[in-house]
Amino acid sequence: MxxxxxxxxxxxxxxxxxxxxxxxxxxxxxxxxxAAVSILAVTAIGLAVSDTLDEVGNCLI
Incomplete structure (x- = not known):
């Protein structure tokens, strides 16, 4: 892109x-x-949110 x-x-x-x-x-x-900075920021935030949700999910199991 x-x-x-x-x-x-x-x-x-x-x-x-x-x-x-x-x-x-x-x-x-x-x-x-x-545009490039926005894409990088959204990617980084998405990965951080994913990791946090994985930790929450593991605590619930």
């Missing part, structure tokens, strides 16, 4: 060489970074 975002951003860089295009590219890169 991250490679598709990178390809999209690179395509935008080729199309827009003016300052307006540069600003759009910067926004695209920021958006890609936010």
């Amino acid at each position: 991250l490679s598709k975002i990178s390809e999209f951003v690179m395509g935008l860089m080729v199309r827009f060489r003016s300052e307006a295009g540069q600003a759009l590219t910067e926004y695209g890169l920021i958006l890609a970074l936010i």
Whole structure:
């Protein structure tokens, strides 16, 4: 997924060489970074919640 975002951003860089295009590219890169950090955070939180629920389940057995 991250490679598709990178390809999209690179395509935008080729199309827009003016300052307006540069600003759009910067926004695209920021958006890609936010998406990557969000995915990592949700994955980490999901693993922590899963471990906690496993511990609770083991205590109930």
